[in-house]
Amino acid sequence: MWTSTPFTERFGCRYPIVQGPMGGGGSTPELVAAVSNAGGLGSLGCYHLEPAAIRDAAADVRRRTDRPFALNLWIPREREDGESPEPSRALARLQPYREELGLPPLLEPPAPTVQDFERQFEAVLEARPAAFSFIFGLLPEPMVAEARRRGIAMIGTATTVEEAEALEASGADLVCASGFEAGGHRGSFLRTAEQSLTGTLSLIPQVASAVRIPVLAAGGIADGRGVAAVLALGASAAQIGTAFLMCRESGASDLHRAALADRTRARRTTLTRAYTGRLARILTNRVTDDLARAPAEILPYPYQNEATRELRYAAARVGRTDLLPFYGGQSAPLATLGSAAGLVATLAAETAAVFERLGPESR
Numbered sequence: 124m125w126t127s128t129p130f131t132e133r134f135g136c137r138y139p140i141v142q143g144p145m146g147g148g149g150s151t152p153e154l155v156a157a158v159s160n161a162g163g164l165g166s167l168g169c170y171h172l173e174p175a176a177i178r179d180a181a182a183d184v185r186r187r188t189d190r191p192f193a194l195n196l197w198i199p200r201e202r203e204d205g206e207s208p209e210p211s212r213a214l215a216r217l218q219p220y221r222e223e224l225g226l227p228p229l230l231e232p233p234a235p236t237v238q239d240f241e242r243q244f245e246a247v248l249e250a251r252p253a254a255f256s257f258i259f260g261l262l263p264e265p266m267v268a269e270a271r272r273r274g275i276a277m278i279g280t281a282t283t284v285e286e287a288e289a290l291e292a293s294g295a296d297l298v299c300a301s302g303f304e305a306g307g308h309r310g311s312f313l314r315t316a317e318q319s320l321t322g323t324l325s326l327i328p329q330v331a332s333a334v335r336i337p338v339l340a341a342g343g344i345a346d347g348r349g350v351a352a353v354l355a356l357g358a359s360a361a362q363i364g365t366a367f368l369m370c371r372e373s374g375a376s377d378l379h380r381a382a383l384a385d386r387t388r389a390r391r392t393t394l395t396r397a398y399t400g401r402l403a404r405i406l407t408n409r410v411t412d413d414l415a416r417a418p419a420e421i422l423p424y425p426y427q428n429e430a431t432r433e434l435r436y437a438a439a440r441v442g443r444t445d446l447l448p449f450y451g452g453q454s455a456p457l458a459t460l461g462s463a464a465g466l467v468a469t470l471a472a473e474t475a476a477v478f479e480r481l482g483p484e485s486r
């Protein structure tokens with residue numbers, strides 16, 4: 124049966140379907156619990172949360188489900204990709220949009236709020252989720268040992284075969300291999316994100332051949348054809364972000380959800396550093412088009428993120444969808460608006476239908 128994989132056996136999930144973590148508020152306790160209750164594995168993106176908020180959010184998920192779920196953090200990076208331009212040049216590039224929104228010139232990027240990763244990790248350990256997933260690097264050895272002692276499965280994120288191998292060698296129990304179709308940030312950590320752009324169809328079978336641990340496939344999966352395809356490529360489960368972001372339980376704004384559901388608009392996505400300083404896939408807009416012509420005038424993360432913060436908030440307040448970063452992957456046009464439980468059920472029925480069509484042996 125297609126539902127019986129090393130992933131479903133390990134977590135006791137009914138389906139090999141993971142709702143990808145979406146930090147910054149995209150994944151909510153409601154979404155995570157709805158997915159886990161429906162037979163998938165929900166994951167809560169926690170990188171932006173203080174340790175106390177991580178504890179509260181995990182408790183909130185637990186009040187809503189007794190099924191397994193995952194918590195996710197960003198591994199702090201020592202060095203960001205690329206050159207650091209003169210801040211005044213980068214800020215001058217953003218000023219025309221600020222002017223349109225009635226914002227005064229920004230003289231320097233506001234100081235970033237940096238979360239204390241060690242304390243965030245302690246909160247995750249205390250919450251004791253079935254899985255801890257992470258992105259942007261390897262988990263340091265003492266933390267691997269702590270998670271293992273508590274029986275928390277570790278899921279690292281890879282964008283290349285080398286990263287998957289490094290994650291396996293460092294003690295990860297599963298690897299999420301993310302093709303460049305995926306919405307959100309590229310989690311590359313061995314080379315720059317621009318040097319780590321492989322599509323799901325190529326990446327998954329190579330990673331599945333290179334490592335012994337189970338592989339979750341992410342990037343461009345939004346219906347049962349995609350789930351069946353990545354299982355055929357050697358994945359143990361499909362990790363889906365954008366399609367779950369469109370569900371009513373997600374933390375996406377109404378404007379964001381509507382933009383993803385507008386098939387004409389959602390057909391155009393771009394990998395850009397324009398809003399945060401790290402490469403991320405979002406729906407193409409004026410800002411991504413303009414800044415694509417001036418990549419050297421983008422500050423490294425987290426400074427670009429701070430430099431665009433006020434602009435993003437002001438654009439959201441007045442509904443300027445041409446200036447807002449709507450995170451989303453290449454397969455948004457395959458997804459529809461609805462509930463998370465409905466999406467899990469539809470994905471399961473569609474995947475079963477694909478295997479049915481392919482013949483009894485394939486099931």
Ligand SMILES: Cc1cc2nc3c(=O)[nH]c(=O)nc-3n(C[C@H](O)[C@H](O)[C@H](O)COP(=O)(O)O)c2cc1C
Binds near residue numbers: 144364
């Ligand atoms: C808005 C958004 C935020 C995301 N935040 C995170 C995150 O904090 N941590 C992480 O590991 N992955 C994050 N991702 C990646 C997803 O978990 C998932 O792997 C990806 O969306 C799969 O590709 P798809 O969007 O084509 O389905 C994010 C994706 C989106 C769309």
